[in-house]
Amino acid sequence: MFSPADIATLPFDDWVNGFVRGWLVPNFRPAFRAAQVPISAVLAWTEAFFLFVPMLVTTAAFALASWLTAGRGMAIFTLVGFAFIDMIGLWPQTMTTLAMIVTSVLFCALVGIPTGILAARSDRAWAVIRPVLDVMQTIPSFVYLVPIVMLFGVGMAPGIIATFIFALPPIVRLTNLGIRNVRADLIEAAEAFGSTRWQMLWDVQLPLAMRTIMAGLNQTLMLALSMVVIAALIGAGGLGLVVNTGLGRMDVGGATAGGVGIVILAIVLDRITQGLAERSDVRGISLRQALANLFRLRGTAPAAETQRAA
Amino acid sequence: MRPKLTVRNLYKIFGKNTQAALERLRRGEDKAEILAQTGATVGVQDASFDVEEGEIFVVMGLSGSGKSTLVRTLNGLIEPTSGQILIDGEDVARADAASLRRIRRDKIAMVFQHFALFPHWTIAENVAYGLKIRGISKDARRARALEVLEQVGLAPWADSLPADLSGGMQQRVGLARGLAADPDILLMDEPFGALDPLIRRDMQAELLTLQKTLKKTIVFITHDLNEALLLGNRIAIMKDGRIVQTGTAQEIVTTPADDYVAAFVADIDRGRVFTADDVASDAITIQLRDTPVREALRLMEKHGSHALYVMDGKRVAGVVTYRDLAACEMDTSTPSPTIRGSMITDYPTAACDTQLHELYGPAGQGLPIAVTDDADRLVAVIEPGDVLAHLSGDATANGADANGKEAAHVQPG
Ligand SMILES: Nc1ncnc2c1ncn2[C@@H]1O[C@H](COP(=O)(O)OP(=O)(O)O)[C@@H](O)[C@H]1O
Ligand SMILES: [Mg+2]
Numbered sequence: 001m002f003s004p005a006d007i008a009t010l011p012f013d014d015w016v017n018g019f020v021r022g023w024l025v026p027n028f029r030p031a032f033r034a035a036q037v038p039i040s041a042v043l044a045w046t047e048a049f050f051l052f053v054p055m056l057v058t059t060a061a062f063a064l065a066s067w068l069t070a071g072r073g074m075a076i077f078t079l080v081g082f083a084f085i086d087m088i089g090l091w092p093q094t095m096t097t098l099a100m101i102v103t104s105v106l107f108c109a110l111v112g113i114p115t116g117i118l119a120a121r122s123d124r125a126w127a128v129i130r131p132v133l134d135v136m137q138t139i140p141s142f143v144y145l146v147p148i149v150m151l152f153g154v155g156m157a158p159g160i161i162a163t164f165i166f167a168l169p170p171i172v173r174l175t176n177l178g179i180r181n182v183r184a185d186l187i188e189a190a191e192a193f194g195s196t197r198w199q200m201l202w203d204v205q206l207p208l209a210m211r212t213i214m215a216g217l218n219q220t221l222m223l224a225l226s227m228v229v230i231a232a233l234i235g236a237g238g239l240g241l242v243v244n245t246g247l248g249r250m251d252v253g254g255a256t257a258g259g260v261g262i263v264i265l266a267i268v269l270d271r272i273t274q275g276l277a278e279r280s281d282v283r284g285i286s287l288r289q290a291l292a293n294l295f296r297l298r299g300t301a302p303a304a305e306t307q308r309a310a
Numbered sequence: 311m312r313p314k315l316t317v318r319n320l321y322k323i324f325g326k327n328t329q330a331a332l333e334r335l336r337r338g339e340d341k342a343e344i345l346a347q348t349g350a351t352v353g354v355q356d357a358s359f360d361v362e363e364g365e366i367f368v369v370m371g372l373s374g375s376g377k378s379t380l381v382r383t384l385n386g387l388i389e390p391t392s393g394q395i396l397i398d399g400e401d402v403a404r405a406d407a408a409s410l411r412r413i414r415r416d417k418i419a420m421v422f423q424h425f426a427l428f429p430h431w432t433i434a435e436n437v438a439y440g441l442k443i444r445g446i447s448k449d450a451r452r453a454r455a456l457e458v459l460e461q462v463g464l465a466p467w468a469d470s471l472p473a474d475l476s477g478g479m480q481q482r483v484g485l486a487r488g489l490a491a492d493p494d495i496l497l498m499d500e501p502f503g504a505l506d507p508l509i510r511r512d513m514q515a516e517l518l519t520l521q522k523t524l525k526k527t528i529v530f531i532t533h534d535l536n537e538a539l540l541l542g543n544r545i546a547i548m549k550d551g552r553i554v555q556t557g558t559a560q561e562i563v564t565t566p567a568d569d570y571v572a573a574f575v576a577d578i579d580r581g582r583v584f585t586a587d588d589v590a591s592d593a594i595t596i597q598l599r600d601t602p603v604r605e606a607l608r609l610m611e612k613h614g615s616h617a618l619y620v621m622d623g624k625r626v627a628g629v630v631t632y633r634d635l636a637a638c639e640m641d642t643s644t645p646s647p648t649i650r651g652s653m654i655t656d657y658p659t660a661a662c663d664t665q666l667h668e669l670y671g672p673a674g675q676g677l678p679i680a681v682t683d684d685a686d687r688l689v690a691v692i693e694p695g696d697v698l699a700h701l702s703g704d705a706t707a708n709g710a711d712a713n714g715k716e717a718a719h720v721q722p723g
Contacts (some may be wrong), residue, residue: 186428
């Protein structure tokens with residue numbers, strides 16, 4: 001049978017090697033190294049923080065957050081789950097993983113929300129951003145691990161960069177979606193009263209899109225958690241490393257322990273952020289209110305409701 | 311005086327090829343033809359009108375006739391394809407983004423059919439929106455919002471959310487939001503269209519009451535002819551993007567421009583369209599003093615009338631009829647009778663803007679109805695026969711209309 005390869009074969013892998021090794025790495029390695037400085041700094045700070053705060057305080061804080069956002073059952077689960085993690089001796093690794101998650105989600109939000117806003121406000125920007133997101137979501141993460149290592153080296157920061165690439169798309173997509181779905185007549189009303197684009201964004205679009213944006217943040221968080229093990233392959237520590245080590249040594253117990261830690265952390269973080277997203281109900285509430293809700297006792301009604309009753 | 315808002319040869323065509331479509335329109339092709347040939351939708355074609363300061367200008371037309379498109383070009387939400395829109399002499403159609411924002415903030419506010427209240431804000435915050443946009447401080451905003459809410463009777467709901475209010479109340483908030491920034495012009499796109507008939511009637515009455523004190527320049531869109539006739543100082547009727555007639559309610563009902571308008575106004579309750587003004591005629595009066603009966607009789611014979619209003623100085627004292635005075639004259643027991651003895655003091659009255667249907671009762675007394683102004687001065691009279699003639703819409707009614715207009719401005723001597 002004839003096949004196109006009979007005429008010519010393309011050394012595609014060589015081209016990529018040439019591009020990455022011959023051009024990208026020698027020319028831009030210092031730039032990439034510099035780019036990871038803020039990531040390393042934020043990570044170092046959060047990790048130090050989570051390792052410094054005593055286990056009981058952290059657990060209490062998370063249990064309280066679960067209680068406020070997701071109910072008493074979830075609070076109990078948080079207490080029991082975190083105690084279990086501590087008892088199987090994985091508390092420090094869990095805190096390292098938590099720091100990595102927080103850092104990558106923070107950077108995803110910092111980049112993703114403005115990108116989503118941009119995409120929502122300009123069809124042309126969305127036409128560019130959308131295929132990039134498609135590629136980010138379809139490329140298997142192992143493919144970009146190698147260039148990341150070449151450009152950034154190994155360690156925690158490159159792990160976070162890999163996580164960032166993997167977890168960024170949902171927050172961009174859902175920010176875009178949330179803003180585009182704000183009722184057209186409200187946009188028209190804002191415009192009719194002479195608001196600027198910024199005023200429209202702050203007063204109308206972001207508050208009303210907040211629920212969807214929070215859902216995006218939740219998805220981003222979950223994706224970040226699912227990258228923990230893979231990121232550990234390029235030197236990120238924490239629970240991922242525990243799993244990998246277990247895997248390497250055929251130590252079923254160790255790998256399972258690490259896995260259970262990840263699952264507990266995932267459930268707790270998922271429920272808390274989901275609860276937050278649900279709090280930003282149809283009315284849509286501002287981020288400030290969302291945070292305020294987090295710290296308000298669950299039993300008491302939100303301010304608006306109290307005022308209404310009065 | 312220059313009109314507050316002037317629209318000249320305004321066109322709006324949606325779609326591509328708007329210039330080609332515009333050419334065709336000017337050549338006289340119609341909306342359907344252009345859609346078929348070029349794929350462009352004609353929203354508004356060749357609209358021209360003036361809106362005077364302080365009047366309610368109603369644009370009436372069936373759904374799809376281009377009313378919303380027209381009203382949205384006025385504040386630049388839709389950019390017209392061609393034409394001029396002058397507000398205080400400034401052309402909105404050619405304004406850049408910054409000037410448009412300034413015009414929207416300071417001069418022109420809008421009330422929407424489906425209220426378009428911001429669901430995440432309280433009523434007071436919604437009302438204060440225009441002020442927030444202008445950068446006015448939080449306390450000042452709130453104070454002004456409460457003031458306007460007081461005007462529309464919703465002050466107790468200031469801290470509720472829009473979802474807690476009924477449709478009618480929500481639209482009051484919409485109105486309050488429009489009024490809060492104290493704009494010169496208020497655009498209202500079928501504001502009562504989404505409300506129940508009963509609530510709608512309340513809102514119409516409330517708008518008229520508010521307008522008495524506010525005296526805003528209002529462009530009011532509706533598909534309901536009765537609403538148009540009730541609210542509009544002047545009415546423009548739209549069909550297929552074109553304004554087919556502009557005029558007062560009375561003009562439109564008495565002289566429809568074409569069959570389309572005629573069909574529209576055919577079933578209208580004329581008693582609610584016309585007012586005392588339209589049927590009133592010049593008041594012939596006589597001073598009370600010690601006027602002899604004979605003099606009054608002579609005056610009535612001269613004018614061919616059967617009754618006369620009697621003035622005591624500038625005040626109306628009563629009315630005398632030819633029949634009573636003639637009887638008095640016959641009676642020779644008093645040597646030189648004055649009109650005082652035959653005067654009827656229980657005479658029917660109406661205001662200039664009293665609607666004809668309210669005059670059925672007074673007209674039944676058989677006496678001319680005294681039309682008085684706010685200061686209780688007699689400005690004109692209405693012959694009972696004219697009321698009925700006008701309701702039936704016959705030719706003599708138009709005559710009465712014409713001289714009634716004059717009479718309304720003539721001060722009785
Ligand atoms: N954004 C738009 N794009 C295309 N056609 C439109 C648009 N807006 C309105 N039209 C068309 O313009 C015409 C007038 O619509 P509209 O002004 O909404 O009428 P009305 O308010 O009188 O019901 C209709 O034929 C409508 O389909
Ligand atoms: Mg409409």
